[in-house]
Amino acid sequence: MSNTAVSHPRPHVIIVGCGFGGLEAARAMRKSDVDITIIDRTNHHLFQPLLYQVATAGLPAPSIAAPTRFLFREQRNVTVLMGEVVDIDAAARSVYFENGDRLGYDHLIVASGATHGYFGNDHWAPFAPGLKTLEDAFDIRRRVLLAFEHAERETDELAREPWLTFAVIGAGPTGVEMAGTMAEIARHTLPNEFRRIDSRKARVLLVEGADRVLLAFPPSLSKRAEEQLTSLGVEVLTSHKVTRIDADGIGVLVNGVEQTLVCKTVVWAAGVSASPLGKLLAKTCALSDDHLDRTGRIRVEPDLSLENRPEISVVGDLALAKSFEKNGDTKPVPGVSPGAKQMGRVAAANILARIAGKPTQAFRYKDYGALATIGRKSAVVEAEFPVIGKVRFSGLSAWLFWLFVHVYFLIGFRNRLIVLMDWAWAYGSFNRTARVVTGTEKFEARSERKL
Amino acid sequence: MSNTAVSHPRPHVIIVGCGFGGLEAARAMRKSDVDITIIDRTNHHLFQPLLYQVATAGLPAPSIAAPTRFLFREQRNVTVLMGEVVDIDAAARSVYFENGDRLGYDHLIVASGATHGYFGNDHWAPFAPGLKTLEDAFDIRRRVLLAFEHAERETDELAREPWLTFAVIGAGPTGVEMAGTMAEIARHTLPNEFRRIDSRKARVLLVEGADRVLLAFPPSLSKRAEEQLTSLGVEVLTSHKVTRIDADGIGVLVNGVEQTLVCKTVVWAAGVSASPLGKLLAKTCALSDDHLDRTGRIRVEPDLSLENRPEISVVGDLALAKSFEKNGDTKPVPGVSPGAKQMGRVAAANILARIAGKPTQAFRYKDYGALATIGRKSAVVEAEFPVIGKVRFSGLSAWLFWLFVHVYFLIGFRNRLIVLMDWAWAYGSFNRTARVVTGTEKFEARSERKL
Numbered sequence: 001m002s003n004t005a006v007s008h009p010r011p012h013v014i015i016v017g018c019g020f021g022g023l024e025a026a027r028a029m030r031k032s033d034v035d036i037t038i039i040d041r042t043n044h045h046l047f048q049p050l051l052y053q054v055a056t057a058g059l060p061a062p063s064i065a066a067p068t069r070f071l072f073r074e075q076r077n078v079t080v081l082m083g084e085v086v087d088i089d090a091a092a093r094s095v096y097f098e099n100g101d102r103l104g105y106d107h108l109i110v111a112s113g114a115t116h117g118y119f120g121n122d123h124w125a126p127f128a129p130g131l132k133t134l135e136d137a138f139d140i141r142r143r144v145l146l147a148f149e150h151a152e153r154e155t156d157e158l159a160r161e162p163w164l165t166f167a168v169i170g171a172g173p174t175g176v177e178m179a180g181t182m183a184e185i186a187r188h189t190l191p192n193e194f195r196r197i198d199s200r201k202a203r204v205l206l207v208e209g210a211d212r213v214l215l216a217f218p219p220s221l222s223k224r225a226e227e228q229l230t231s232l233g234v235e236v237l238t239s240h241k242v243t244r245i246d247a248d249g250i251g252v253l254v255n256g257v258e259q260t261l262v263c264k265t266v267v268w269a270a271g272v273s274a275s276p277l278g279k280l281l282a283k284t285c286a287l288s289d290d291h292l293d294r295t296g297r298i299r300v301e302p303d304l305s306l307e308n309r310p311e312i313s314v315v316g317d318l319a320l321a322k323s324f325e326k327n328g329d330t331k332p333v334p335g336v337s338p339g340a341k342q343m344g345r346v347a348a349a350n351i352l353a354r355i356a357g358k359p360t361q362a363f364r365y366k367d368y369g370a371l372a373t374i375g376r377k378s379a380v381v382e383a384e385f386p387v388i389g390k391v392r393f394s395g396l397s398a399w400l401f402w403l404f405v406h407v408y409f410l411i412g413f414r415n416r417l418i419v420l421m422d423w424a425w426a427y428g429s430f431n432r433t434a435r436v437v438t439g440t441e442k443f444e445a446r447s448e449r450k451l
Numbered sequence: 452m453s454n455t456a457v458s459h460p461r462p463h464v465i466i467v468g469c470g471f472g473g474l475e476a477a478r479a480m481r482k483s484d485v486d487i488t489i490i491d492r493t494n495h496h497l498f499q500p501l502l503y504q505v506a507t508a509g510l511p512a513p514s515i516a517a518p519t520r521f522l523f524r525e526q527r528n529v530t531v532l533m534g535e536v537v538d539i540d541a542a543a544r545s546v547y548f549e550n551g552d553r554l555g556y557d558h559l560i561v562a563s564g565a566t567h568g569y570f571g572n573d574h575w576a577p578f579a580p581g582l583k584t585l586e587d588a589f590d591i592r593r594r595v596l597l598a599f600e601h602a603e604r605e606t607d608e609l610a611r612e613p614w615l616t617f618a619v620i621g622a623g624p625t626g627v628e629m630a631g632t633m634a635e636i637a638r639h640t641l642p643n644e645f646r647r648i649d650s651r652k653a654r655v656l657l658v659e660g661a662d663r664v665l666l667a668f669p670p671s672l673s674k675r676a677e678e679q680l681t682s683l684g685v686e687v688l689t690s691h692k693v694t695r696i697d698a699d700g701i702g703v704l705v706n707g708v709e710q711t712l713v714c715k716t717v718v719w720a721a722g723v724s725a726s727p728l729g730k731l732l733a734k735t736c737a738l739s740d741d742h743l744d745r746t747g748r749i750r751v752e753p754d755l756s757l758e759n760r761p762e763i764s765v766v767g768d769l770a771l772a773k774s775f776e777k778n779g780d781t782k783p784v785p786g787v788s789p790g791a792k793q794m795g796r797v798a799a800a801n802i803l804a805r806i807a808g809k810p811t812q813a814f815r816y817k818d819y820g821a822l823a824t825i826g827r828k829s830a831v832v833e834a835e836f837p838v839i840g841k842v843r844f845s846g847l848s849a850w851l852f853w854l855f856v857h858v859y860f861l862i863g864f865r866n867r868l869i870v871l872m873d874w875a876w877a878y879g880s881f882n883r884t885a886r887v888v889t890g891t892e893k894f895e896a897r898s899e900r901k902l
Contacts, residue, residue, distance in 0.1 A: 043596060043888045060511035062885040069644035070886070079646040082600040101604070134887060145494060149533040153552070193520035195530040421869065434513040435521070436585060437494045 008035045011355055014095055014105040016085050016277065018045050018068050020337045021316030022111035024344030026078055032352055036078045037103065039095070043067055043082050046134060047410055049337060050419075052174060054137040055267075056181040057145065057432040061134050063419045064410070085112070085277065090284040090309055107311050107351045110277055111344065114317035114335070117273025117295060124245040128268040131174055140267055142437050144182065147265045148190060151197045164202040165263035167250055169242055170270030171208035172216070173372035176225060178267055179206040180375030183233040188376075189432050204234045205261060207252065209241045209270075214372055214380065216334065221380040224394040228378040237261075242270070272335065274298075274318050285309045293320050302362035304347045310354065315343035323365035333365045337409075342366060373402045459486045462806055465546060465556040467536050467728065469496050469519050471788045472767030473562035475795030477529055483803055487529045488554065490546070494518055494533050497585065498861055500788060501870075503625060505588040506718075507632040508596065508883040512585050514870045515861070536563070536728065541735040541760055558762050558802045561728055562795065565768035565786070568724025568746060575696040579719040582625055591718055593888050595633065598716045599641060602648045615653040616714035618701055620693055621721030622659035623667070624823035627676060629718055630657040631826030634684040639827075640883050655685045656712060658703065660692045660721075665823055665831065667785065672831040675845040679829040688712075693721070723786065725749070725769050736760045744771050753813035755798045761805065766794035774816035784816045788860075793817060824853045 011034045015022045018040040026036050044065040053059040072078040081103075087096040094104045116130025129139045144166065151163035166186075168179040186202035193199075206213070206229060212222040213229070213236060226236050237252070244251030249262040274296035281298055282291050285306050291299045297320040298306070304321060306312045315321075321343060322330040333339045342365060350360040369383030369390070379398035384390050393401075403423070410416045422434075462485045466473045469491040477487050495516040504510040523529040532554075538547040545555045567581025580590045595617065602614035617637075619630040637653035644650075657664070657680065663673040664680070664687060677687050688703070695702030700713040725747035732749055733742050736757050742750040748771040749757070755772060757763045766772075772794060773781040784790045793816060801811040820834030820841070830849035835841050844852075854874070861867050873885075 043600065043886065060513040060885075061887045062511040065887045067644075067886040069641075073643040076646075079603075080644075081604055082597075083604060097604075146533075149494065152530075153532055153534060153548075190520075192524040193518075193531075195527075418869065418872065421872065434511075435494065435518040436512045436516045 008106075010035050011106040012037065012104070013107045013109065013351060014039065014103065015109045015111060016040075016095065017111035017113055017275075017316070018042075018080075019048070019111060019113050019316060019340060021113070021340035021344040021347075022109065023071070024341040025109050025111065025315065025348040026072065026075070026344075028345045028348035029352065030075050030077070032077070034077060034107075034352075034355070037105075038068065038072070038078060038080050039083055039085055039097075039103075040068055040080070041082070041084045042133075043069070044134075045071055048132070049406055050410070051131055051134070051137050052177045052181065054134065054434065055131055055140040055144075055178065056185060057141055057435040058181070059419060059422055060434045061137070063422060065134060088277065088280050088284050090281075090312060093311065105311075107354070108313070109344075109347050109351070110275075110281060110312065110314045110318060111316045111340070112275035112277045112318055113340075114272040114274045114295070114297075116268055117271040118268070119271050121245075124268070127245045127247060128169060128266040130268040131178070140178075141435075143265050144185070145435055145437050148194070148197070148199060148202075150264070152194050155196070160197065162249065162262050162264045164197065164199075165205070165249075165261070166202065166265045166267075167205040167207055167261055167263045168267045168269055169207045169245075169250070170268065171206050171210075171213035171236070171238070172269060173214065173370075175206060175208070175267075175269035176213055176229065176372055176374055178269060179204050179234045180229055180232050180373070180378065183229075184375050185432065187233055203263075205263070206234050206236050207240045207242060207250065207261070208236075208238045211239050213238065217370060217372070217380060217382060218392065221382060221392055221394060225372065225374055225380050228374045228380075228394070232375045232378070271295075272317065278314075278318050281306065281312065281314065285312065291320075303350045303360035304343055304363055305350065305360070310360075313347040313350065315347045316340035319343060321363055324362040325364065331365070333363075334367075334370075336370070338368060339365055371398070371402050371405065373399060459557075461486050462557040463488065463555070464558045464560065464802060465490065465554065466560045466562060467491075467546065468561070468563035468726075468767070469531075470499070470562060470564050470767060470791060472564075472791035472795040472798075473560065474522070475792040476560050476562065476766065476799040477523065477526070477795075479796045479799035480803065481526050481528070483528070485528060485558075485803075485806070488556075489519065489523070489529060489531045490534055490536055490548075490554075491519055491531070492533070492535045493584075494520070495585075496522055499583070500857055501861070502582055502585070502588050503628045503632065505585065505885070506582055506591040506595075506629065507636060508592055508886040509632070510870060510873055511885045511887075512588070514873060516585060539728065539731050539735050541732075541763065544762065556762075558805070559764070560795075560798050560802070561726075561732060561763065561765045561769060562767045562791070563726035563728045563769055564791075565723040565725045565746070565748075567719055568722040569719070570722050572696075575719070578696045578698060579620060579717040581719040582629070591629075592886075594716050595636070596886055596888050599645070599648070599650060599653075601715070603645050606647070611648065613700065613713050613715045615648065615650075616656070616700075616712070617653065617716045617718075618656040618658055618712060618714045619718045619720055620658045620696075620701070621719065622657050622661075622664035622687070622689070623720060624665065624821075626657060626659070626718075626720035627664055627680065627823055627825055629720060630655050630685045631680055631683050631824070631829065634680075635826050636883065638684055654714075656714070657685050657687050658691045658693060658701065658712070659687075659689045662690050664689065668821060668823070668831060668833060669843065672833060672843055672845060676823065676825055676831050679825045679831075679845070683826045683829070722746075723768065729765075729769050732757065732763065732765065736763065742771075754801050754811035755794055755814055756801065756811070761811075764798040764801065766798045767791035770794060772814055775813040776815065782816065784814075785818075785821075787821070789819060790816055822849070822853050822856065824850060 015038045047064040050064045069080045084098040085095045115132045154160040168175045183204045190199035214222045241253040278296045278298040299320045304313045321333045371381040373379040379402040380394040381398040382392045466489045498515040501515045535549040536546045566583045598614045605611040634655045641650035692704040729747045729749040750771045755764045772784045822832040824830040828847045830853040831845040832849040833843045
């Protein structure tokens with residue numbers, strides 16, 4: 001595919017990545033006189049806030065993943081191409097695909113997001129998968145379900161215990177959701193299904209380096225979350241710094257003392273690492289090293305464009321962006337989906353402003369609050385409501401609020417309906433029906449050690 | 452796991468494989484004074500008649516795969532173990548797992564089924580996946596969806612065509628279902644979603660060596676099926692014998708003349724090959740070679756046990772069984788789910804008879820007819836009804852009958868309800884929502900050739 005074969009008489013906007021930021025940017029230009037090409041490595045837009053439900057067998061993948069083409073079928077100025085952008089040439093205004101194909105742009109929005117990061121300990125990855133893509137979710141689902149299968153086959157009590165010990169590292173919203181749901185599975189979903197083991201005796205450890213869970217929330221809500229986790233059966237281990245992860249478990253530093261948590265199944269929910277396109281952009285735009293932060297995010301101008309390259313914008317988790325408040329202050333932007341969506345809309349508006357020869361606007365993040373679910377009927381919410389102002393609440397009301405918000409924002413009518421039905425059924429029956437494990441590779445690979 | 456660690460004071464029945472045959476055998480012994488161990492390589496029972504719906508993105512996997520443990524949670528005499536049986540020792544009455552673990556039995560039912568077979572041409576497998584497991588279905592779904600993605604990225608008209616040509620080899624029920632549904636996807640689901648290609652121009656070829664489709668049906672229904680396929684846009688190529696499959700397409704022999712069908716996506720629905728446990732059984736039971744047929748099925752006694760080994764029974768697709776008719780005739784048993792289920796029930800009854808010191812019964816297959824769906828509103832049915840007798844019909848009424856039968860036999864209430872909703876939605880909107888492609892490996896591997 002050469003760029004010359006497809007001509008763009010109107011300004012051509014390339015959007016790399018179709019997460020929340022890329023999707024909103026394209027939608028914001030739906031009535032504009034531009035040609036948009038969205039390039040994504042996958043064929044679907046993923047509703048990441050519910051990814052933990054796929055990892056814990058509560059929802060099948062199609063409930064939270066809508067085909068990107070389907071979402072844009074009515075928006076005729078959008079062309080969707082599935083592929084991976086491996087290089088960007090800012091001077092030639094071109095992106096390059098994995099097979100060498102080149103595609104030229106007039107304006108570029110890079111929204112390729114972030115993946116999980118191990119703070120330089122990439123050798124931990126095989127033992128502690130993170131949760132960013134559907135494949136990650138399938139991998140975790142497989143490990144969790146197969147651990148119980150291994151335990152049922154194991155007849156030696158002592159050898160069984162590590163299979164029935166699960167650790168989640170990092171007590172942010174994802175870690176809290178994962179740990180709470182895994183405890184529910186052990187205590188409520190599985191008990192009748194095994195004959196040799198008692199799944200209720202499974203231990204779920206939530207390992208956190210800081211001294212409380214949900215650091216981004218106020219301490220009062222952290223306390224409520226910790227109580228709810230404990231009542232679900234999760235062992236909350238705060239002030240436990242992870243120093244080692246291998247096939248036998250986790251090494252932690254507690255009050256300066258090294259300890260080992262013996263377990264076979266570990267989930268990583270502790271760190272993120274920005275898309276490698278950040279580094280590529282810094283290089284092709286000749287930006288100094290201090291434009292990249294420790295996790296690989298790239299610093300953007302107030303209007304989300306890059307320094308000296310107004311035709312390139314970066315949005316979402318890849319952008320090291322600031323919110324420019326009305327009072328002249330600046331604030332960091334949290335790495336949550338409303339942040340990415342708002343950046344996508346502003347980047348699109350600024351491109352249209354440039355095309356029209358008008359000035360661009362600085363980004364301002366509207367903070368609607370934060371929420372995290374913990375398990376059946378438990379959640380914590382800190383939200384900004386019109387008129388009432390900021391409100392904090394937890395428990396059942398918070399869970400219902402969380403449910404409403406997530407189903408409301410799910411993209412596509414069918415998904416909302418089916419997801420609600422899946423949940424209603426899971427809620428009534430305690431069953432989790434998306435327990436399909438495919439691929440026996442993992443089972444065999446792990447059983448090479450003494451089963 | 453050593454056998455001594457788990458003692459069985461009651462007769463211990465091992466069932467290898469939890470398809471239709473194994474499932475029914477276990478259920479038939481639900482009130483019996485035996486201990487049952489079900490061993491399966493996967494953690495789920497698969498409703499194979501709807502597997503083509505997963506392969507064509509109509510249903511998510513959990514809709515047709517129920518966790519085996521969940522199905523037996525109330526049947527307390529059943530223990531489910533996930534694992535692979537790699538050897539059987541008839542003299543020691545033991546089976547061996549992939550990790551060397553041994554488990555002893557008093558009675559053994561082998562129900563490990565069949566996979567697709569290439570008539571000795573296993574080198575065709577990478578180019579033409581078959582459809583027996585969920586992984587097969589994901590592989591086919593990935594190939595079909597990615598072919599359209601490749602076509603959209605390809606700007607050279609000539610290079611595009613092979614990506615938009617799909618071939619299904621074998622016009623039995625699975626091949627007919629696959630071809631019909633693929634034509635529907637190209638004509639009805641995708642047209643609005645691409646900008647550079649017209650998905651309606653995609654060709655779907657149904658390649659069959661015999662002179663008509665659906666050989667197991669009467670010729671009048673074959674004719675109706677062919678008409679319905681053609682009206683859906685499928686090119687039906689009967690009397691086309693496949694001689695070669697590679698990355699460029701298929702070689703066929705037509706009236707003695709070699710031809711090549713150029714296409715990138717091929718689905719194999721032409722042959723089956725029995726589980727390797729058939730051969731192992733013949734060896735450990737010292738049965739002569741003529742007990743195995745060409746596809747690896749093993750000949751069973753009238754009561755479904757093996758010659759000289761009454762404690763071993765074989766049921767389902769692995770059994771070369773005969774139906775002993777009331778008039779003294781014998782008939783072959785077709786490889787369909789009712790056959791496997793009926794064999795499972797008879798094998799279980801015969802085990803219970805042996806335990807009670809009573810004579811066993813010969814197997815008799817009750818033929819309720821055959822049905823195959825072709826696509827939206829099209830199907831052919833030949834069914835045996837009480838009072839009315841044998842009836843043949845096709846078209847919408849046959850499709851509704853097919854739908855009713857399949858939803859009725861789907862295991863688990865939640866599945867039935869969700870599957871019906873998924874279908875109602877797909878039917879109303881023409882959309883197919885389970886279009887998740889995971890794994891970029893295939894996309895990249897295939898794009899190494901000129902995209």
